[in-house]
Amino acid sequence: MLDYFSDCWKYLPSLLGGLKLTLIIAVVGIALAIVLGILLCAFSISGIFVLEKIAGIYITVVRGIPLMILALFMYFGVIKNSLDLLPSAIIILAINASAYMAEIFRAGIQAIDFGQTEAARSLGLSYFQAMYKIILPQAFKIMIPSLMNQFISSLKDTAILSAISVNELTMTAKVIIARNYNAFELYSYAAIIYLIVIALLTYLSKRVERKLSYDKR
Amino acid sequence: MSAIIEALHIRKLFGDLEVLRDMSVTVEEGEVVCLIGPSGSGKSTFLRCLNRLENIQGGTIKVLGEDISAIKEVNRFRANIGMVFQHFNLFPNYSVLGNMTLAPVTLKKYRRQEAVKKAEELLLQVGLSDKRDVYPVTLSGGQKQRVAIARALEMNPKIMLFDEPTSALDPEMVGEVLDVMRKLAQQGMTMVVVTHEMGFARDVADRVIFMDNGYIVEEGTPRELFEHPRTERCQAFLSSVQ
Numbered sequence: 001m002l003d004y005f006s007d008c009w010k011y012l013p014s015l016l017g018g019l020k021l022t023l024i025i026a027v028v029g030i031a032l033a034i035v036l037g038i039l040l041c042a043f044s045i046s047g048i049f050v051l052e053k054i055a056g057i058y059i060t061v062v063r064g065i066p067l068m069i070l071a072l073f074m075y076f077g078v079i080k081n082s083l084d085l086l087p088s089a090i091i092i093l094a095i096n097a098s099a100y101m102a103e104i105f106r107a108g109i110q111a112i113d114f115g116q117t118e119a120a121r122s123l124g125l126s127y128f129q130a131m132y133k134i135i136l137p138q139a140f141k142i143m144i145p146s147l148m149n150q151f152i153s154s155l156k157d158t159a160i161l162s163a164i165s166v167n168e169l170t171m172t173a174k175v176i177i178a179r180n181y182n183a184f185e186l187y188s189y190a191a192i193i194y195l196i197v198i199a200l201l202t203y204l205s206k207r208v209e210r211k212l213s214y215d216k217r
Numbered sequence: 218m219s220a221i222i223e224a225l226h227i228r229k230l231f232g233d234l235e236v237l238r239d240m241s242v243t244v245e246e247g248e249v250v251c252l253i254g255p256s257g258s259g260k261s262t263f264l265r266c267l268n269r270l271e272n273i274q275g276g277t278i279k280v281l282g283e284d285i286s287a288i289k290e291v292n293r294f295r296a297n298i299g300m301v302f303q304h305f306n307l308f309p310n311y312s313v314l315g316n317m318t319l320a321p322v323t324l325k326k327y328r329r330q331e332a333v334k335k336a337e338e339l340l341l342q343v344g345l346s347d348k349r350d351v352y353p354v355t356l357s358g359g360q361k362q363r364v365a366i367a368r369a370l371e372m373n374p375k376i377m378l379f380d381e382p383t384s385a386l387d388p389e390m391v392g393e394v395l396d397v398m399r400k401l402a403q404q405g406m407t408m409v410v411v412t413h414e415m416g417f418a419r420d421v422a423d424r425v426i427f428m429d430n431g432y433i434v435e436e437g438t439p440r441e442l443f444e445h446p447r448t449e450r451c452q453a454f455l456s457s458v459q
Contacts, residue, residue: 118270119306119365123320123372124296133319137310 008189011176018172019193021086025168026155029093033154036094037101044106055102062099067160070096075164089158089166097154104150108143109135141212148205152198159194169193221246221281221376221407222267228275229262229431236262238431240276244376249408251418251439254428255454260411263428264378267409268298281375296324299369303381305361307353313340313364314349317371326372339367343397359390363397370401377401379410415458419443427451 043055062070071092079088112135120130162171173190177183222244229237236259244250252260265271267280269291278285281297288294308316317336321327327335340346343363353361362382369377379398383391395417402408402421412418418425418439425442427435427450435442435451446452 113304113306115302115304115306116308119300119302119308120320121292122268122270122295122298122300123368124292124324125320126292129323133323134308134310141310 033097036098040102299374
């Protein structure tokens with residue numbers, strides 16, 4: 001058994017290369033998803049019927065489709081050869097995560113008591129001043145655990161993008177297994193690498209959460 | 218004395234529900250007017266129409282000489298009217314000082330130093346100087362409401378609106394908030410107060426308005442209204458709360 005795992009170091013460089021791509025896709029994808037999610041959230045609380053409908057349909061459709069189908073459809077059906085693999089993977093992840101992000105933002109903002117907005121407006125602050133100075137800072141604090149969850153979830157979802165052969169961590173493991181049939185050990189390595197990264201992220205999010213809490217002062 | 222609030226024939230609808238029907242109220246400068254009446258009678262809604270937190274469907278409201286439906290810069294207008302809410306609505310992400318200085322500094326009414334100086338004076342007035350730097354979560358209900366009053370006063374309002382300021386308080390904290398309001402009335406502030414504190418209305422108000430079902434049922438000095446209510450509905454209400 002020990003013998004079996006003894007050559008793990010041999011694969012480490014290629015696996016870490018895959019991890020690098022996984023992280024790039026996740027970080028850039030989520031960053032884009034946040035921008036898109038903010039826009040969608042602004043649509044859905046705008047009070048303008050058409051914009052609310054657009055956001056509603058987008059969110060329902062994207063959340064209702066498995067990521068695998070979205071990836072295959074987008075890459076082989078829509079993007080075809082017009083973009084490289086990496087940007088394609090990032091865009092696909094961003095589309096998927098943006099729908100969830102939009103819902104997290106909306107829920108966070110709507111969780112803040114409307115009295116906060118009224119108090120701010122009664123003091124003469126504008127809608128945007130009230131949003132920026134009072135509602136969003138409070139909403140953001142509520143959102144952090146959900147945002148972190150979504151990030152972790154999306155990071156794991158990148159494994160599904162091996163369906164379009166982007167060379168992230170799971171795909172790298174698959175390629176090596178295709179050569180040497182060591183499925184047990186290589187998928188174990190991949191799993192352990194995911195686990196370590198996600199454990200670190202979870203720890204980090206707990207710390208951020210604690211730091212931003214004003215309830216304990 | 219001149220009319221500082223002049224509301225004429227106000228109608229307010231929530232969907233099909235008519236919550237204010239033909240309300241007319243005039244408030245003179247320096248006057249303290251208390252609105253009393255059962256829940257759902259439209260008292261709070263009327264108050265919220267005065268600074269345009271709610272829009273009216275009929276009638277006109279003139280505040281400080283301006284027709285408020287026609288005001289373009291509603292934020293500048295609102296800065297002249299302080300409002301105190303039942304549930305305090307302090308901003309939990311700012312300290313007491315932050316709560317008080319946020320609006321005047323953001324709106325460039327005063328520079329930061331002046332705002333802080335004024336805030337400290339007001340905190341002294343409401344008896345909370347030692348709470349300057351704490352966060353709202355550490356305050357009691359009565360303290361929160363006193364900070365909320367100070368926060369509204371920081372903007373130097375010409376009118377103060379109180380929406381059931383003591384209804385969410387534990388009984389032993391009602392007194393401290395009413396004391397602050399009493400002092401404010403003595404200083405000549407124009408105040409419109411929605412309240413269930415009949416004692417306060419009796420002692421402090423220049424005029425008391427009894428509302429029911431979106432109408433003004435009866436209106437008069439505290440003495441007239443509390444001791445010789447003319448209408449049956451007012452008599453029934455007063456006997457049920459006293």
